[in-house]
Amino acid sequence: MVALDFRLTGVASGKSLAEQLRNQRIRKKTSVAALAKRTGLSPTTIAAVEQGGDSVASLLRILEALAPKAKRRAPERAYWGQGDKDDRDSRFTPDDFMQSVYAAFGEIDLDPCAHPLSPVVAKRKFILEHGDDGLTDHWFGKLAYVNPPFSEQLKWLRRAHEQWRAGNIRTVVCLVPARTDSAWFHETLRVDADVYFLQGRVRFLDTSGRSQPTPFSLMVVVLGASDEQLETFADLIPGFWMRRS
Ligand SMILES: C[S@@+](CC[C@H](N)C(=O)[O-])C[C@H]1O[C@@H](n2cnc3c(N)ncnc32)[C@H](O)[C@@H]1O
Numbered sequence: 001m002v003a004l005d006f007r008l009t010g011v012a013s014g015k016s017l018a019e020q021l022r023n024q025r026i027r028k029k030t031s032v033a034a035l036a037k038r039t040g041l042s043p044t045t046i047a048a049v050e051q052g053g054d055s056v057a058s059l060l061r062i063l064e065a066l067a068p069k070a071k072r073r074a075p076e077r078a079y080w081g082q083g084d085k086d087d088r089d090s091r092f093t094p095d096d097f098m099q100s101v102y103a104a105f106g107e108i109d110l111d112p113c114a115h116p117l118s119p120v121v122a123k124r125k126f127i128l129e130h131g132d133d134g135l136t137d138h139w140f141g142k143l144a145y146v147n148p149p150f151s152e153q154l155k156w157l158r159r160a161h162e163q164w165r166a167g168n169i170r171t172v173v174c175l176v177p178a179r180t181d182s183a184w185f186h187e188t189l190r191v192d193a194d195v196y197f198l199q200g201r202v203r204f205l206d207t208s209g210r211s212q213p214t215p216f217s218l219m220v221v222v223l224g225a226s227d228e229q230l231e232t233f234a235d236l237i238p239g240f241w242m243r244r245s
Helices: 017-027 032-039 043-050 056-066 095-105 150-165 183-192 227-236
Strands: 108-114 122-127 143-146 171-177 193-198 218-223 239-242
Touching: 017 043, 017 056, 032 043, 032 056, 043 056, 095 108, 095 143, 095 171, 095 227, 143 150, 150 171, 150 183, 150 218, 183 193, 193 227, 218 227
Parallel strands: 108 122, 108 143, 143 171
Antiparallel strands: 171 218, 193 218, 193 239
16 A cells, blocks of 8 residues: 555544554444444454454455545646646646746746747747757756656756756756655755745646646746845745755
């Protein structure tokens, strides 16, 4: 269950399912003997299940008796739920969010993963359909804004970092799902980037201009900004600012 991030709602809390079941029984003021009677299991089996042992079949019988409405808690997803991959990777940053980016960091010189339908205002846009490729073409200018295809988030963050380190671009602002599981995030980004973990969610636009709620948390990764720019952005965007260390 831990490996699959499989957790239940509708049953008391606890560190393991066994503990949750025991807490649920206590919450329902049900004795082991009474539960044994209801489930047709022996008290020894119930005690074993509550210790994390015995069979899945016994566990399910106890669950059915104590928490019939328990169901799997939807795991947090760092991807869009519906649509094909190309569709999910083409969600555009809404103008209200962009206004905070312009206000804090200034005019955008480059959007290296742009789309003709995106409202992002940038002096130069790399557009895949026009033969550009933000993952290989050189970045340039003072400020790049990067809202990449989320299915390739790490690749784009690495690219942003590499172009920034190479001195091709002075400042990079990336809006991506808040994923902190890669060693690279902890070893490299934590040192070089200011990261804002956003409170609330940005409603991205789909290709037909409809705004969509995000089913995951977001972070803004900033490389090479001045203290003043960072302070201004922190004032404009609710969330937690993790300064580079
Ligand atoms: C999530 S959308 C964001 C568009 C825009 N940056 C915005 O924030 O509104 C990402 C876009 O990157 C484009 N893209 C994917 N791979 C690319 C590549 N290698 N080079 C340039 N653009 C790419 C896709 O066409 C997609 O529309």
